[in-house]
Amino acid sequence: MPTLDRQESVFVLDLGAGENRFHPDWIASVDEALDQVEKADGHRALVTVATGKFYSNGLDLDWLLAHADRHQEYVVSVHALFARLLSLPVPTVAALQGHTFAAGGMFSLAHDVRVMRADRGFWCLPEADINIPFSPAMSALIQSRLTPQVAHEAMTTARRYGGHDALGAAIVDRAVDEDAVRATAVELAAAQAARAGATLGTIKARMYAPVLALLRDTADPLG
Secondary structure (H helix, E strand, C coil), X not given: CCEEEEECCEEEEECCCCCCCECHHHHHHHHHHHHHHHHCCCCCEEEEECCCCEEECCECHHHHHHCHHHHHHHHHHHXXXXXXXXXXXXXXXXXXXXXXXXXXXXXXXXXXXXXXXXXCCCEECCHHHHCCCCCHXXXXXXXXXXXXXXXXXXXXXXXXXXXXXXXXXXXXXXXXXXXXXXXHHHHHHHHHHHHCCXXXXXXXXXXXXXXXXXXXXXXXXXX
């Protein structure tokens, strides 16, 4: 399960050492960590990291198959997590040390900045290959954070972007050696920590208002 630590002004949220799929308990744990970060005083920023082969492999499809009657409730909770992170009033950096797929990719896009391992691992939106259409809110999130050309390619071709390709497409902001991913993310976060607070939250809320409205739509999250 996710764990939260603090390194001076930077909170480091470790998502886990497995596939870090969005099980309801995992979502609740991340949300609790975001509560702590948001309520803390003073300069602060957030870095999300993981351990092992995956940063996040996205939705917990096994759980969904076993709880088909809770599909809409589950999607609402995933959307709410994206909205929370996208509008969080602290600087956020995702440290992508491993595969970042599907909803894991969308989770990374909800951060302000992304740092990716250059030599191994892929960032990918595989929905076109696995026959799961993006919800309207997910589509809006992706299109708000990527250029039209890159969003189109990523969403319709399920392309797997390595670190250098992801950097060239501006999906990520840095592509670095494996042992530098976390340190680079912490460094970037610390440089922005003084900007945490209500003003930053308002800027994000206004910048992404249409996306946030869709992500927070609990009446018809699937369109």
